[in-house]
Amino acid sequence: MTVLLDFEKPVGDLRTRLDEVERAYATEPTSDLERQRASLKADLAARTQAIYRSLTPWQTVQVARHPHRPQTLDYAIGMCTEFVEFHGDRAFGDDRAIIGGPARINGRAVMIVGQQRGRETRERLERNFGSPHPEGYRKAHRLFQMAAKFGLPVVTMMDTPGASPGLADEERGQGWALAANLATLATLPVPIVCVVVGEGNSGGALAIGVGDRFLMLEHAIFSVASPEAAASIVWKDSKHAPQAADALKLTAPDLLRLKLIDRIVPEPVGGAHGDPSGMITNLRTALSDELDQLVAVPAADLVAARYAKYRRIGAWFDQGGTPS
Amino acid sequence: MTVLLDFEKPVGDLRTRLDEVERAYATEPTSDLERQRASLKADLAARTQAIYRSLTPWQTVQVARHPHRPQTLDYAIGMCTEFVEFHGDRAFGDDRAIIGGPARINGRAVMIVGQQRGRETRERLERNFGSPHPEGYRKAHRLFQMAAKFGLPVVTMMDTPGASPGLADEERGQGWALAANLATLATLPVPIVCVVVGEGNSGGALAIGVGDRFLMLEHAIFSVASPEAAASIVWKDSKHAPQAADALKLTAPDLLRLKLIDRIVPEPVGGAHGDPSGMITNLRTALSDELDQLVAVPAADLVAARYAKYRRIGAWFDQGGTPS
Amino acid sequence: MRNLFRRALPLVSGEAAQEAAPELWVRCGRCREMLYAREWEAAHRVCAKCGFHARLTVADRVALLLDGGSWQELDGSLRATDPLGFAPPGRQSYAEKLATESRDSGQNEAAAYGRGSVDGIPVALAVLDMGYFAGTLGAVVGEKVARAFELGVAERRAVIVVSASGGARQQEGVVALLQMAKLAAAAQALAAARVPFVSVLTDPTLGGVTASFATLGDCIIAEPGAVIGFAGPRIIEQTTGEKLPPGAQTAEFQLTHGMVDLVIARRDQKAAIARVIRLLMGGTALQASAAARDHLTAATNGATTMQPVPALQGFR
Amino acid sequence: MRNLFRRALPLVSGEAAQEAAPELWVRCGRCREMLYAREWEAAHRVCAKCGFHARLTVADRVALLLDGGSWQELDGSLRATDPLGFAPPGRQSYAEKLATESRDSGQNEAAAYGRGSVDGIPVALAVLDMGYFAGTLGAVVGEKVARAFELGVAERRAVIVVSASGGARQQEGVVALLQMAKLAAAAQALAAARVPFVSVLTDPTLGGVTASFATLGDCIIAEPGAVIGFAGPRIIEQTTGEKLPPGAQTAEFQLTHGMVDLVIARRDQKAAIARVIRLLMGGTALQASAAARDHLTAATNGATTMQPVPALQGFR
Ligand SMILES: [Zn+2]
Ligand SMILES: [Zn+2]
Numbered sequence A, B: 001m002t003v004l005l006d007f008e009k010p011v012g013d014l015r016t017r018l019d020e021v022e023r024a025y026a027t028e029p030t031s032d033l034e035r036q037r038a039s040l041k042a043d044l045a046a047r048t049q050a051i052y053r054s055l056t057p058w059q060t061v062q063v064a065r066h067p068h069r070p071q072t073l074d075y076a077i078g079m080c081t082e083f084v085e086f087h088g089d090r091a092f093g094d095d096r097a098i099i100g101g102p103a104r105i106n107g108r109a110v111m112i113v114g115q116q117r118g119r120e121t122r123e124r125l126e127r128n129f130g131s132p133h134p135e136g137y138r139k140a141h142r143l144f145q146m147a148a149k150f151g152l153p154v155v156t157m158m159d160t161p162g163a164s165p166g167l168a169d170e171e172r173g174q175g176w177a178l179a180a181n182l183a184t185l186a187t188l189p190v191p192i193v194c195v196v197v198g199e200g201n202s203g204g205a206l207a208i209g210v211g212d213r214f215l216m217l218e219h220a221i222f223s224v225a226s227p228e229a230a231a232s233i234v235w236k237d238s239k240h241a242p243q244a245a246d247a248l249k250l251t252a253p254d255l256l257r258l259k260l261i262d263r264i265v266p267e268p269v270g271g272a273h274g275d276p277s278g279m280i281t282n283l284r285t286a287l288s289d290e291l292d293q294l295v296a297v298p299a300a301d302l303v304a305a306r307y308a309k310y311r312r313i314g315a316w317f318d319q320g321g322t323p324s
Numbered sequence C, D: 001m002r003n004l005f006r007r008a009l010p011l012v013s014g015e016a017a018q019e020a021a022p023e024l025w026v027r028c029g030r031c032r033e034m035l036y037a038r039e040w041e042a043a044h045r046v047c048a049k050c051g052f053h054a055r056l057t058v059a060d061r062v063a064l065l066l067d068g069g070s071w072q073e074l075d076g077s078l079r080a081t082d083p084l085g086f087a088p089p090g091r092q093s094y095a096e097k098l099a100t101e102s103r104d105s106g107q108n109e110a111a112a113y114g115r116g117s118v119d120g121i122p123v124a125l126a127v128l129d130m131g132y133f134a135g136t137l138g139a140v141v142g143e144k145v146a147r148a149f150e151l152g153v154a155e156r157r158a159v160i161v162v163s164a165s166g167g168a169r170q171q172e173g174v175v176a177l178l179q180m181a182k183l184a185a186a187a188q189a190l191a192a193a194r195v196p197f198v199s200v201l202t203d204p205t206l207g208g209v210t211a212s213f214a215t216l217g218d219c220i221i222a223e224p225g226a227v228i229g230f231a232g233p234r235i236i237e238q239t240t241g242e243k244l245p246p247g248a249q250t251a252e253f254q255l256t257h258g259m260v261d262l263v264i265a266r267r268d269q270k271a272a273i274a275r276v277i278r279l280l281m282g283g284t285a286l287q288a289s290a291a292a293r294d295h296l297t298a299a300t301n302g303a304t305t306m307q308p309v310p311a312l313q314g315f316r
Helices: A006-027 A031-053 A057-064 A072-079 A121-126 A134-150 A167-171 A174-187 A202-206 A227-234 A238-248 A252-257 A276-294 A299-311 B006-027 B031-053 B057-064 B072-079 B121-126 B134-150 B167-171 B174-187 B202-206 B227-234 B238-248 B252-257 B276-294 B299-311 C002-008 C014-020 C037-042 C058-065 C094-105 C139-155 C170-192 C233-240 C251-256 C266-287 C290-301 D002-008 D014-020 D037-042 D058-065 D094-105 D139-155 D170-192 D233-240 D251-256 D266-287 D290-301
Strands: A080-083 A098-105 A108-115 A154-160 A192-201 A213-217 A221-223 A263-265 A316-318 B080-083 B098-105 B108-115 B154-160 B192-201 B213-217 B221-223 B263-265 B316-318 C025-027 C034-036 C072-074 C078-080 C111-118 C121-128 C158-165 C197-205 C219-222 D025-027 D034-036 D072-074 D078-080 D111-118 D121-128 D158-165 D197-205 D219-222
Touching: A006 A031, A006 A057, A057 A192, A057 A221, A057 A238, A072 A080, A072 A098, A072 A108, A072 A154, A072 A276, A080 D266, A098 A134, A098 A276, A098 D266, A108 A134, A108 A276, A108 D266, A134 A154, A134 A174, A134 D266, A154 A202, A167 C233, A174 A202, A174 A299, A174 C170, A192 A202, A192 A276, A202 C170, A213 A252, A213 A276, A221 A252, A221 C170, A227 A238, A227 C170, A238 C170, A252 A263, A263 A276, A299 C170, A316 C139, B006 B031, B006 B057, B057 B192, B057 B221, B057 B238, B072 B080, B072 B098, B072 B108, B072 B154, B072 B276, B080 C266, B098 B134, B098 B276, B098 C266, B108 B134, B108 B276, B108 C266, B134 B154, B134 B174, B134 C266, B154 B202, B167 D233, B174 B202, B174 B299, B174 D170, B192 B202, B192 B276, B202 D170, B213 B252, B213 B276, B221 B252, B221 D170, B227 B238, B227 D170, B238 D170, B252 B263, B263 B276, B299 D170, B316 D139, C025 C037, C034 C037, C058 C111, C058 C121, C058 C158, C058 C266, C078 C139, C094 C170, C111 C139, C111 C266, C121 C139, C121 C266, C139 C158, C139 C170, C158 C266, C170 C197, C197 C266, C219 C251, C219 C266, D025 D037, D034 D037, D058 D111, D058 D121, D058 D158, D058 D266, D078 D139, D094 D170, D111 D139, D111 D266, D121 D139, D121 D266, D139 D158, D139 D170, D158 D266, D170 D197, D197 D266, D219 D251, D219 D266
Parallel strands: A108 A154, A154 A192, A192 A213, A192 A221, A213 A263, B108 B154, B154 B192, B192 B213, B192 B221, B213 B263, C121 C158, C158 C197, C197 C219, D121 D158, D158 D197, D197 D219
Antiparallel strands: A080 A098, A098 A108, A316 C078, B080 B098, B098 B108, B316 D078, C025 C034, C072 C111, C111 C121, D025 D034, D072 D111, D111 D121
């Protein structure tokens, strides 16, 4: 079953017509139908490319949240020749909104940690729609420390509407869990590559998103808050989410331009949801490339460079003196 | 209000008669009454000393559990010129069965951690009778790590019937919390002095009782299980606790003879409950002495010696070869 | 965001009360009692009747915590830029909003930092200010707090940060978000240097501040009644439909849930902070050189006879 | 202690079932199904009908986990002493009890350890044995497991410990209690050497074993249905008066509560353990010398194309 986003409607019509022509051609393979088919195919590709080249920020948000978009487990299983999912924070529970464990990418053992939103309703409920509880972040923390112990590079994949905001989460110290992860990642003595594979909002994304290299898939988003949350703060009305998406500069190209991320991983034409295995290949290639470079750097240098990288972030001017 | 243990009855009668003579002497200070008073006093002291010199193990258990015996907070406040109680495990709760925080003993900054049983009913309930939950052991863990960070020697005080054995404690990983503390204490790069101040049973005591020097107050007990629990395992009946207390070798003199503890801290005649401030002075003296010696040792040597100390514990013989 | 907290909290801030009767009397933001302004100020804006801790300015905090005359503010001239060019149609642009906040508050940013001393102990102090842009964390606040941590490393000064914030400043987008990572890294640098960090949480401490440096203190002190959390009360109620029970997310709630070390009334904070720093820095001597040890012993000897602060256990 | 668990658990152990029909048939300890003994043994004593994992001997465990012929037991001749002179009036003395246990079980202590390999990866393996003195932790068990950890350090062998124990051995008193500290220290020595420790928890794992080395594994694997906890079910019910709900303290309960990494059926355990060790030792190469890296790469290359073990997520 295909899910069509609003702005994909023109492509949807084309695809329907192409399907009809394909069926007709199967029954009666005329040269006219063959020409029509070729022309429709070319048209479809061109239109798709055109649409995805000029997505608005709000349209990008829709793509980043597409129900058929590959998720962390798809990448962990698709990219890796070995993967063992480890469970639990050893103190309270096993949060299924965060998954992780040791894995092997292109022959190299790594530690994978990422949010998992789930796909059908039941899985989405079990995984709290990818909004982790404190015990999820504490599981991640345990895995980060295990990676450091065994010298495993860390690969994190962000895909979350944000950390879970329930009263129970507050009771178990959501803010404390997030902060502990930021602190631990800041000085973890192994290479860390972070990728936003879908939606990466707020401290809930950042708590597994501090490292040496920060990547975004082409149509992923990364933001201080979800557009809806930002709209209800700035406009006092979450209906202004599209305007907020515009203003927040949450797309990969905008963030690369602002030098707030390091690299964009290209998506197949029409987005990752149209070609998951193509996307998995693209991500594996990008990660292998990044890891190849990082493993050559001594751990102390990595950590020092990581500090310098985050320390630099933020522009201000000094009214009384020299601008920074 | 005086609490008299069974075997203290003879002393109790003497004390009553002495009180009567004191009152009579106050009204009519005759030389006869003065002689009686002196004789009773001497008799009382001699009898008390005789009783406490030859306590049976089961009587020692009663003394160790005496409701008026000083507890960890009494020592923390009484021995230290400064003490700040820190709260919470930063993840789930603040367990009042374990208290701890930085303090100053004889001018030296240390970290104090100990079980606290409580005295009146309400406090005992709030403190779960000194049986810590997992979050209590995790608070202790946090304080141990803080001590390592700031180079504070650690002083722990054991006084617990054992770790709390409820289903909720199992759900939050009681065994995991205990094990984590044993592991952390084994390699903590600061001096650690442990003292059993009352009852020290099972893994629940040991989880704050691994260190460079292990002390017991003269009438404290230290055991693999409470006598009642051991009796219900060995006799299938907790009523045999007195026999179990005998068999378990849980008194300070027995354990010193077995070379399983390092030092006995003398109690005032008649036990710590008769003279808390005398007991506090004795413990401060012993701790200062131990700390003076340990702070002179480099951290790496301390940890190596600690490993060797525990590694040696346990006797076996090698049927196929040489006895150990 | 500022209005958000005015609405979200059942308390009217002390400043608002003062406006109503500026000369002699103020009305308590919680119990509505009329209080004699001079006494109320002398009590550090704590209600004599109900104990309500009204919000303080940066200057008030400095007066409360530091030794008189020891405060030396640093880099007070840092000003925000507009990294995203945040100018959504129909709303105030970030640039305009900054101007409005400055005009309304008389401040120029939501944090100040500098050197000072507490009971003679040298410290670096940073204070966040709810009075400017709801204390939101943007690049300037991030830079000042980061410099406070680095000052702590460079001069081996204990660091005290007093937080009061609605969270990350939306108008700076990912730049604001990444201040969280920058500040956690800076706090780690202080930790690696084994210099104590005392974090003081005041009303309210929320969002990106809670989820980064504010909860990384070696010792976390909370002010009575302060609302402290990651998701604020309004967000929780909107997102989950849960109605929060009374007392949820207060300082006392966080103490019960194991998240803070101490809940301490204003009048006792300075003594408690001094004692904590003295004890934690006293231990460092053990690992340091003999010279450093002598120095530290000298610095701490003066106060070894202080009695325990009675309020330390008073908030259970 | 052994009888204690017989009574506490609703399951009859596999050995007991086998005694009832020693030749051809055994009865499942959970579902009471009659099973053909040869098939049941070939399935590592897992019931074909209900999946019940009956208890295994040390030899069974070795056959299940290690490569054929690779097992080399060490220090099998260690024997317990009686450190306390434990001889309470009216009960069997410890010395007598040891003799009884040896006679009944045909074993001489509750643990064995040695060298072996898993999928060609060199390991140190220790196995605790419920069949002798309820797998209780005394000086000999403690010594053997400690030596397994030290073998791991000395030869950089991953360490696997299969636990099955009623807890500390009361008859050795504080000597038994302190084995917990000794083993936690030994596990820490392995951790400091950055050599992986895989802990396998089987039915039952309780008391001093749970509260020391068994829960310190880098990866903790539990056998389906195994009862795992600190306080055993009988102690909880006696002490608190709580009646335990069905499934409390099982492997699956511990997975839900975040305490174990994996619940894996017997037939999949060897492959999973090999994979975990390969991955964790693969990382060490990064930090090690070039020579060590080449060595490790060579050792792990053979299996990079293995597919994920399907059972790994099967027990939610
Ligand atoms: Zn009031
Ligand atoms: Zn069956």
